[in-house]
Amino acid sequence: MAEAKTLAATVRSGTGKGAARSVRREGRIPAVIYGGGDPAEPVTLDYRELNKLIYAGHFLTTIFEIDVAGTKQRVIPRDYQLDPIKDQPLHIDFLRLKVGTTLRVEVPVHFINQEICPGLKKGGSLNVVRHVVEMRVPAEAIPEAITVDLSTLDIAESLHISAVTLPAGCKPTITDRDFTIATLVPPIVVAETPAAAAPAAKGGKVAAKPAPAAAAAKPAAAAKPKK
Structure with a gap:
């Protein structure tokens, strides 16, 4: 099992689209921590840090320890939303990890x-x-x-x-x-193309091409009648 990575978070007072846009203008990402039998807790996290973690890979299988005002909670990301045009993170859902649960x-x-x-x-x-x-x-x-x-x-x-x-x-x-x-x-075997057939031979020798037909002789000039 990998060691949990630590994230610093702050409590998010407002909820809704307007409050989320305000959080993003401050260079932070709105998120929520839920599960484990405790109420959902809205928080914010640093945009640059989370953007780097998401694009590093295996984000949804990484365990984090989120520090909210001195209280640490062990969590795992369950979902995140990206801007459809800019591919920037917009919101993240974290699930609390309680001992004994699966x-x-x-x-x-x-x-x-x-x-x-x-x-x-x-x-x-x-x-x-x-x-x-x-x-x-x-x-x-x-x-x-x-x-x-x-x-x-x-x-x-x-x-x-x-x-x-x-x-x-x-x-x-x-x-x-x-x-x-x-x-x-198995390895892919490529069939070889067979070589072109040799020209047919007669008597062990290649048959010679027939010579072109001789030009037809001109008709003899007609004899002049005797006077």
């Missing part, structure tokens, strides 16, 4: 031992079916990723979720089938 998150898949994978060494290609797996996880132990070992995977073989060692307390939300994580496909 939540549903998408956990990234990491692959190891590619360098000794039999199928890859034979020229095969790894076809990743799932880059993330949706799982039910403990709120106090959200995994950064699940690890998939490729050390025994050969060409035309598949790796299913049953072959993956999952972190303690974590279970896939798909329970009705042993779904595929990745397959190893």
